[in-house]
Amino acid sequence: MTTLPPLFADWFASRGWAPRRHQLEMVAAAEAGRHALLVAPTGGGKTLAGFLPSLIELAERGPKPESGPGSGIHTLYLSPLKALTTDVERNLMAPIREIGLNIHVESRTGDTKQSKRQRQRDFPPDILLTTPEQLALFCAWEGSRAYFADLKCVVLDEVHAIWSGKRGDLLNLGLGRLQTFSPGMRRVALSATVEDPDLIRDWLSPRTGGAPSASDVQLVLGDPGAPPVIDVLVSEGRVPWAGHTGTHAIPEVYQAIRQAGLALIFVNTRWQSEFVFQQLWAINEDNLPIALHHGSLAAEQRRKVEAAMARGDLRAVVCTSTLDLGIDWGDVDLVIQLAAPKGSSRLVQRIGRANHRLDEPSRALLVPASRFEMLECQAAREAVAANAFDWEPVHIGTLDTLAQHIMGAACGEPFTLDDLYTEIIGCGPYRDLSWERFEEVVDLVATGGYALRTYDRFARIVKGHDGRWRVRNQMIAQRHRMNVGAIVTAGTLNVRVASRRAGGKQLIGGRKVGEAEEWYFEQLTTGDTFIFAGQIWAFMGIAGMDALVVPSKATEPKIPSWGGSKFPLSTSLADRVRSMVEDRDHWRVLPPDVQEWLELQEARSVIPGRDAMLIETFPRGTRHFLVAYPFEGRLAHTTLCMLLTRRLDRLGVGPLGFVVTDYALAVWSIRDMAGLDWNALFQEDMLGDDLEAWLEESFMMKRTFRNCALISGLIERRMPGQEKTGRQVTFSTDLIYDVLRRHQPDHLLLRAARADAASGLLDVQRLGQLLGRIRGRIRHAPLDKPSPFSVPALVQIGRERVGGDAAEMILEDSAEALIAEVMGEEVAA
Numbered sequence: 001m002t003t004l005p006p007l008f009a010d011w012f013a014s015r016g017w018a019p020r021r022h023q024l025e026m027v028a029a030a031e032a033g034r035h036a037l038l039v040a041p042t043g044g045g046k047t048l049a050g051f052l053p054s055l056i057e058l059a060e061r062g063p064k065p066e067s068g069p070g071s072g073i074h075t076l077y078l079s080p081l082k083a084l085t086t087d088v089e090r091n092l093m094a095p096i097r098e099i100g101l102n103i104h105v106e107s108r109t110g111d112t113k114q115s116k117r118q119r120q121r122d123f124p125p126d127i128l129l130t131t132p133e134q135l136a137l138f139c140a141w142e143g144s145r146a147y148f149a150d151l152k153c154v155v156l157d158e159v160h161a162i163w164s165g166k167r168g169d170l171l172n173l174g175l176g177r178l179q180t181f182s183p184g185m186r187r188v189a190l191s192a193t194v195e196d197p198d199l200i201r202d203w204l205s206p207r208t209g210g211a212p213s214a215s216d217v218q219l220v221l222g223d224p225g226a227p228p229v230i231d232v233l234v235s236e237g238r239v240p241w242a243g244h245t246g247t248h249a250i251p252e253v254y255q256a257i258r259q260a261g262l263a264l265i266f267v268n269t270r271w272q273s274e275f276v277f278q279q280l281w282a283i284n285e286d287n288l289p290i291a292l293h294h295g296s297l298a299a300e301q302r303r304k305v306e307a308a309m310a311r312g313d314l315r316a317v318v319c320t321s322t323l324d325l326g327i328d329w330g331d332v333d334l335v336i337q338l339a340a341p342k343g344s345s346r347l348v349q350r351i352g353r354a355n356h357r358l359d360e361p362s363r364a365l366l367v368p369a370s371r372f373e374m375l376e377c378q379a380a381r382e383a384v385a386a387n388a389f390d391w392e393p394v395h396i397g398t399l400d401t402l403a404q405h406i407m408g409a410a411c412g413e414p415f416t417l418d419d420l421y422t423e424i425i426g427c428g429p430y431r432d433l434s435w436e437r438f439e440e441v442v443d444l445v446a447t448g449g450y451a452l453r454t455y456d457r458f459a460r461i462v463k464g465h466d467g468r469w470r471v472r473n474q475m476i477a478q479r480h481r482m483n484v485g486a487i488v489t490a491g492t493l494n495v496r497v498a499s500r501r502a503g504g505k506q507l508i509g510g511r512k513v514g515e516a517e518e519w520y521f522e523q524l525t526t527g528d529t530f531i532f533a534g535q536i537w538a539f540m541g542i543a544g545m546d547a548l549v550v551p552s553k554a555t556e557p558k559i560p561s562w563g564g565s566k567f568p569l570s571t572s573l574a575d576r577v578r579s580m581v582e583d584r585d586h587w588r589v590l591p592p593d594v595q596e597w598l599e600l601q602e603a604r605s606v607i608p609g610r611d612a613m614l615i616e617t618f619p620r621g622t623r624h625f626l627v628a629y630p631f632e633g634r635l636a637h638t639t640l641c642m643l644l645t646r647r648l649d650r651l652g653v654g655p656l657g658f659v660v661t662d663y664a665l666a667v668w669s670i671r672d673m674a675g676l677d678w679n680a681l682f683q684e685d686m687l688g689d690d691l692e693a694w695l696e697e698s699f700m701m702k703r704t705f706r707n708c709a710l711i712s713g714l715i716e717r718r719m720p721g722q723e724k725t726g727r728q729v730t731f732s733t734d735l736i737y738d739v740l741r742r743h744q745p746d747h748l749l750l751r752a753a754r755a756d757a758a759s760g761l762l763d764v765q766r767l768g769q770l771l772g773r774i775r776g777r778i779r780h781a782p783l784d785k786p787s788p789f790s791v792p793a794l795v796q797i798g799r800e801r802v803g804g805d806a807a808e809m810i811l812e813d814s815a816e817a818l819i820a821e822v823m824g825e826e827v828a829a
Contacts, residue, residue: 002028005056011099022222023049026188027056029218030153035187037159037201039194040222042352042362046190047088048095049220050155051075051127055095057152058103058126072150076178077129078171080162082109085129088157092127103127108134121147132167135174136484140408140477144181151182156204159189160345163203164395166486166711169429172203172397173405176427177412179206187217192352193345195389195572203395203428226361228351230381232374233367234591239374241597241819242792244661245272246338246369250279253336256365257288257316260334262309265318266350267338270294276338277318293319321346335364340373342633342662343570344383345390370792372577372663374594376569379576390570393765397429399441400752401486403712406445408484410461411477414468417442442469444748448714451744452736458714475720482718488707493518498540498548509546521547522700522761523642529554542699544731556668558657569633569662571766577663578610578631597788600823605787612777613682613770616787617674620794623656626673627666627790632770636763637665640770642694643686651676659796666793678778684771687764695754700761705753706733712749786822794818 002024004012012019022040029036030053040046054075065071079085085107096103107129108120120128124147138144154175162168179185189204201217233256235249246253257263257280265280267273277292284290291305291314308314312331341347351364366381368374383389402424409415421438424430443449446469448458460476461469471477495516496509513535524530524539529552536557537549569577580586584607587595601607608614608629615628630637637660645655645667654670667673695701706729709715715732740747758764781787786794795818 002031005059007059007099008052008056011095014098020045020049020222022220023052025218025220026050027053029053029220030057030186032218033184033186035204035206035217036220037189037191037194037197037204037217038220038222039191039197040220041225042192043225044222046192046222047091047157049222050157050188050190051077051092054127054153054155055101055103059099059101063102064104064126070150071124072147073124073126073128074150075127075153075155076135076148076151077127077155077157078132078135079129079157080132080167081158082111082131084157085109085131089129092129105129110134132162132171132174133485133487135178136170136404136408137481139174139177139405140411140481140484142412144177144412148178148181151178151185153186153188154178156187156189158191159200159204160191160193163200164392166398166401168203168395169397169401170405170486172427172429173402173424176206176423177405177409179426180423189217193348193389195345196392199392199394205428207426207428207431224387228362228364228384230351230364230366230384232377232381233365235367237591238593239368239371239591241371241788242795243369244339244373245275246367247275247279248369249338249367250276251283253338253365253367254280254283256334256336257290258286260315262312262314262332263316263334263336264332264350265316265336265338266341267318267320268342270320272339273318273320280316280318288315289313290316290318293317333363335362336367337364337377338367339369340376340569340662341366341380342376342568343390343573344380344388345570347380348384348389351384371594371597372661372792374590375577375580376573376662378589379573379580383573383576388572391572395429397427397433398711398752398755399437399748400708400712402430402433402441403444403714403748404484404486406442407460407471407480407713410445410469410471411480414464414466414470416468440748444712444714449740449744449747449749451740451747460713478720479716479718480713482720483710483713483716486711488710492516493521493542493545493547495537496546496548498550507540507543507548509543509548513549516547518703522698522703523638524699525694525697529557542702544734556656568635568763569631571632571769574631574633574662575610578608581607581631582610601788604822605781605783605789606779608779609777611773612779613774614779614781614789615678616781616783616790617672618783618785618787618790619672620786623668624670624672624674625666625668625786625790625794627664627787627793629664629789630770630774631663632766633763634660634662635761636767636770637661639762639764639767641665641667643690644681646690646694647681647686648673657797659793661793661796664789664793666790666797668797674780674782678780679776682771682774682778684768684775687768687771691762691764695757700757701750701753702734702737704756704761705737705749706730708749708752708756709733709736712752714749785824786818788822791818791822 004019022038023045026036026038026049038046038049058074077088079088089105089107092105096105104125105127106120106125108117109131110133141147162171175187187204189200194200197219201219205216233249233252235252240248253265265276267276273292273294280290291308293302293305305317309317335351337347337350351362366377368377409420421435425433446459446461447453448455452458460472462472463469492515495513497511497513498507499510501508521542526539526541528539529536530539536552536554538552540548540550587598605616606614613628613630615626617626641658641660645658648655648669653673656668656670658665658667710717715729717729740750
């Protein structure tokens, strides 16, 4: 059994602590030279366990030489959040000071002053705390090989939050580079929420010749802490039929805040955080100090809130995912999730913000906004109790990210193709990268690709007489370093009324009616009608940073505005909800009014099976409705509706529009849809030609191409002495996109853009799984009026018609009228 050196054992004893089993196992793994993945609950001392082997090694090292071997960085800590590095630095200094260790710790982020960065380069600290973006910058330094020659350990915190995206690709490539500089370097990853540890171990492991070696990474599991106490709020003894904001429960949320020391109120969108913050202040009779924290706020404002939390000056903070991860701010004793959490892993992360003591239960309050959300909250509660986290998809490394890394490698030092290829296929996401694909990415960096090679500006690396590739000149290297990273912020477009140039066909933008996110317009094709600023508009196209529209005479918008959750309902949580709906014995854990709602659905329509899909058709007013219940999340439902309405249009049904929720979709049309061939309508082949045709017509591809071009470095936003506006970037990438579509339609970045759209914007993989699951299992219920299940989707239509303060009032009115219609005689009872 591993024991701690006396210096550290005495420190634990002075605190009244004993080292936990997983902390000792991490020390043993380090002594054996093993990489390690630690999965342990919040409050179990994960961060200390990650650093403990390094602290022991550094304590036994003796005086640090000023230069030469041993004078460099010993341990590099990488966190996905800048704020987390500051928090960890504060917590790490406590044992260093109290034990009296001669260990120098510093942090470095994009906000670090240039003078401090230069000092860190000249005199490296023993432990450097930084971010993945800074690691990409390190890899592009001249002299980075010598700078990291002494590196013994890299600690990756909150690894679950970063590994499976483009930031994770860039991070893993950076780790591969560091491993080349210091072959004996150990990799350590920390997380509280990992469903499949082998996926992370496989990702984390350095490989030899591309062969999997997950067993090289030791899995260390922490002992479970006290199970959290999770309550579900049933406001005034009832759960609303519809809605997604939880407004009905604000008074009870305020009472919960009054009774808590410090409460975090998590919501899923920035808009909702603003809305809830205002609602709470409107009833804040006790003048409690309540703050707001989300990603759109200025950094200075966020830091003020964080400092006030740390001092204990606040009673509540309304926040989004900016506070999801392991920052220990003050004494949080209650976490409130307002509206459904959308995933069990996210819920565990958020609950973990409370208490931070392993042996005492964290307290959480879930506030469902509707009856479907009540099912989701109960499913999430049961998933947490079963320690079941969200399923993770297998991730393959992206090529635009690889292009950025190759460019950074050339900025750091000349390389041969053979050496760099061997290094890259040693990185988890790229183990299956073929030599031909690798050469294609190198060619992209060297020439821009076949269609762009005549343009000198795209030639960024050159091959020397020694056979090595190097950056073309120092100006190009400087520009690359200014643009590292895989985070591309979502842009907005100006909504402008279009008019035609005098004597021409070209549309130009006139009066500005507002701004809206680009992603919304990416899903529209010319002529689609939608609601904005209380008026129906027809979409005419995108010109630069403007969405051009004209007033429409339509009385119903085809494409409503999508409100609701920023996060898709996780696949595993959706599966639990479908199982709960199917299992009548399970209904007993639900509130009485939700049980009655399910029973009424069974009496009036059909209760769908776990692997089946229910479709209801019914007339209402002058329209015919189709409501389906895939339970696959808003993103997959939106894509399904886009493709479905194309098919319905070809069938002559006359679809007029649709709405989606996380649980259902509703399409309304001129003609009756009850007699359609449902199995033919929902054939998986809609992901073929229909999807291709829609992508051809939409502006989505141009936007995803822009992001790929920025990440790959083909286009740069920041230049020495200036920064391009979003409009300038979009104009440049649109020109390149058109050239490539015409002259090189199989260009690497066009393929990358299509893959991004399929995974990030369309959720095509999940939609394909849905269509495969329901094949031959579609249940059709022809009805004469709406069913209980259909109410949330139909009310969404009413909500989407309006904007501003009237939205909630009209939602309430339309819900009451619709519920009365659905209930019929039961209303009087």
